[in-house]
Amino acid sequence: MVQQFFILCSGADTDILNTCSKGEQNKYAGIGATVFFTAIMAFIASAYALFTVFDNVYTAIFFGLIWGLLIFNLDRFIVSTIKKSNSFKSELLQATPRIILAIIIAIVISKPLEMKIFEKEINQVLLEEKNTMTLANKEQIATQFTPKTEQLKADILGLKDEIANKEAETNALYDTYISEAEGTAGTKLLGKGPVYKEKKDKHDAALAELQSLKQMNAEKISALEAQIVALDMEYADQITTTQPIIDGFDGLMARINALDKLPWLPSFFIFLLFLTIETSPIIAKLLSPKGSYDYKLEDEESAVKTWVNQKVNQREKVLETDSLLNNKIYGEIAEEEEIYNYKKQKAEELLKLQANAFHEAQLKSL
Incomplete structure (x- = not known):
């Protein structure tokens, strides 16, 4: 069986x-x-x-x-x-x-x-490719956020510098009116005279401006830092969203390419x-x-082929004979006068009908 x-x-x-x-x-x-x-x-x-x-x-x-x-x-x-x-x-x-x-x-x-x-070697190649793709993906996403983040950090640094400059200016005014009181600079008169009072008023005004600037810039810095945090979270979200695509990079085509490496x-x-x-x-x-099978198969196929060829030749001969007979029969009919006159009469009737129909169509179009 x-x-x-x-x-x-x-x-x-x-x-x-x-x-x-x-x-x-x-x-x-x-x-x-x-x-x-x-x-x-x-x-x-x-x-x-x-x-x-x-x-x-x-x-x-x-x-x-x-x-x-x-x-x-x-x-x-x-x-x-x-x-x-x-x-x-x-x-x-x-x-x-x-x-x-x-x-x-x-x-x-x-x-x-x-x-x-x-499979193990292919998995190793795929792991290396996934790691490379992960790093490239992070760098590519970072290009969308890094310029914004750097600009925000620069803005924060500018606000801090503005506060530092104001503090330096206020400290300088403080040193000036203290030196005036001690008599080591300015008028060099010991005591709190009119010049001392004028310089102290300038320092107090600058100090008030410093406090106001610190409060205002602190609010701005907090807003800018919040924007940086939001950008960092958005960056992390995009990394989290795109990472599964990289992790799933182990289909048939990926494995074939890894095998080629x-x-x-x-x-x-x-x-x-x-x-x-x-x-x-x-x-x-x-x-x-x-072998014997091949000979017997060839014998059977050749028998069928011979029989088909015989039938085809016979049909061709029948067709050839029928064509000769038809040519002879219709040739003799074409020579008969009665057939000729009958065909001529019908042709004349047909031409007259066509002429009448054409004439009526022309009259209707006028």
Whole structure:
């Protein structure tokens, strides 16, 4: 029963193959087994690849099964359409498009399994890329907030400098009126005279202005610092919002690109393994000698071809004979005077009707 199943997988004509030897049946059962297990590998590879896309086991298995059946049907078609002949060159020419298709299928099958085999190495590459993307993302977002923040900090520094300058001016006035009272500067008269009082009034006015300036600038500084805090929070929010996108950067395309960054030799050998599996049915059929099954299949197909050619030739002869008879019959009819006069009469009647209709149409248009 297992042998019959693998023979069915090979695409061979079971009615013809059952009349052949056991060795011939075993050959096609081996080819069918290769086709079957290639489809199984395709199912596993595609299911894993689709799992990385959908992140759902049932969806991956469903579409993986469809892909496996598609590969099975393609391989079965490829093997069953290669016909053995007496010329290896013609067989190779016949198999070339199928080998190219087998190479494409091998690439498609091998890639997902390569990603699974080198999963740890791919994760390391993806981690490095995510870290780089995180830093680049922070720098890119910072370009939106840094100029505003720096401007606000400069404004705060300007307000603080304004207070410091006013304090220096007030301290200078204080030193001036104290020196006047002590008699060490100004009029150099010891005591609190009119000049002392004038300088002290200037200091008191400057001190009042300083207190007012400190209060006013403190309010401005608080408002500016609140704006800086708001910008910092907005910056942190954007980082938090965009980070999940970077963390989710591990889809199928990202993993394929990460796989390409790994050393090529291991991946190449895995590809060669699948290429060998995929092309083995074709190569086995090309290298195997022409057996009894091939002769019987050729005999059956040539019999059908001969019978079809006979029917086509017969139809062509019937058509040719019928054409000759029709030409002769209608040629004789064309020479009869009675037919000629009848056709002439009908043509004249038709021309008169056309002329009358044209005349009436012209009268209506006037």
